[in-house]
Amino acid sequence: MEDVVTTLRRFNRSYTQRIGVLDDSFLGSGRPLGPSRLLFEIGPDGAGVLDLRARLGLDSGYLSRLLRQLEAEGVVTVTSDPDDARRRVGTLTDHGLGEWSALDRKSDELAERLVAPLSERQRQQLGEALATADRLLRAATMSFDAVDPESADAIWALEQYFAELDRRFPTGFDPGNALRGDAPSYRSPNGVFVVVHSDGEPAACGGVQRIDETTCEIKRMWVRAEWRGVGLGRRLLDHLEQRCRELGGARVVLDTNSVLTEAISMYERAGFRSTECYNDNPYALRWFEKQLS
């Protein structure tokens, strides 16, 4: 069995040679790759310039110029962001929307032409293989970001987590004022709140707080449903353990509820051992600890 690095490199070489045709949809449009990519990325919903910079990896000066160009061509409108006048928002004109659709259609056609020689069964196999590869490569390229516990992403993730607990606990779950009240616990110097991002979208979260001289507690671990099954929970757990070490913790504890069976399984596999009740959390039925080396 060949190793994945070799396979990946071979695939990459072969794929980029072939898939250039998908990236050629701008040809014939009278517009080079850069402005075409930008037009496509603005899309029917429009996009903030700061976001476009991040997504396309472009310098603000260059992006500004490209936008001016597209404006001059009558395909894009640039306005100030109502929430922050320093920022700009790009939207497509009607003409721009027509050009966007033409690009989209052409890309569809090019992709269709690429797979046309394959039988129906092969197309299905290809689709499945690509979906698997996509999922795993996305899973491999997530970023683990320490964020403020009251930031938009943190709030959103916690709301999802609490809603799930409410659904799964027999008597429901009432977070009370945990969202805002507990926030300081997860800020420096005695805590941290981590959101895992995939393409800028929150995929998981978890918090660590120091509870005494040698002990840290992991709380609020949650993985978005669509990202379960790719080992993200385990990686987040490992990451949070490392955060505990960085906070000076020699031991890490956590509590959980018996209905969260897959989480308990994961903790045990990660070396957590049952321990005595260490807090008065009304929803906790199991308590775990682990010595950090």
Next chain:
Amino acid sequence: MEDVVTTLRRFNRSYTQRIGVLDDSFLGSGRPLGPSRLLFEIGPDGAGVLDLRARLGLDSGYLSRLLRQLEAEGVVTVTSDPDDARRRVGTLTDHGLGEWSALDRKSDELAERLVAPLSERQRQQLGEALATADRLLRAATMSFDAVDPESADAIWALEQYFAELDRRFPTGFDPGNALRGDAPSYRSPNGVFVVVHSDGEPAACGGVQRIDETTCEIKRMWVRAEWRGVGLGRRLLDHLEQRCRELGGARVVLDTNSVLTEAISMYERAGFRSTECYNDNPYALRWFEKQLS
């Protein structure tokens, strides 16, 4: 189940965003992408300039300049091709070989880093998915080329075919002078010989010759062992049928031997029906025909 075009386009977008890191192996080498790609493509075995042009899609003028640049840097040597003094061959100097190795190693490291967050099982899954996708995309992008039956690729493919028949026939197979003697039959205006290429390498072959006013015969159909299982035989058969139509045939015939069971299966699935013996081929035991619409 989502369709493969949508999946492919999504994969493409996500993949090209991430895989840019693999293409960054030239960074820090003091050399931009173009010359780095060329150096890599010349490789430890060297390469002909005409071949490099095809592979990299570059203008001869620009390629000449890049080679001059690499020569000046002492990493490449350019000499005339001994077989044709108009052509050039590029080879790596010892210094160039060192730089090639460094590039190769760095690409390995970047790929390794990309998949590092995945578990062993996930890496295996990713490898399998990529291998499947690679294989199918390669299968989808083969070229069906009419070639001279005495060209190098045609000769090579036929030699492989004959060797396989020799192995599979109980009493062996002796082609006699078929290689050269039959060649005129597969040339315009009454015949054609097709080699299927994948990345410039022969993957399959087959010939069509007109045998009377309304009938063409398909012969010499062969698929390379490593390309079996992706429907290439069937596509070649369809292609050769089309070639028959282009030669004015309303009916197509072929002969085969009973031990070639998978071929017989394919013909039957493709609408060929058993017919009476139409020739004196000592190795043929089954004869098929099909009306072309």
Next chain:
DNA sequence: CCTAATCTCTGACTAAAGTCAGAGAAGCAT
């Protein structure tokens, strides 16, 4: 209010990635 940070824009510029025309040499067929 003040200060620092953030975002966009414009001036000025560079490097990279090429294209096209045409010349010279080599190869092939008649």
Next chain:
DNA sequence: ATGCTTCTCTGACTTTAGTCAGAGATTAGG
């Protein structure tokens, strides 16, 4: 030998894809 095709190379040039500096406006925090 002649004429045509093929390949590379050089001159001359253009477009694309940017980078960096710094100014002006806005926002946030103390």
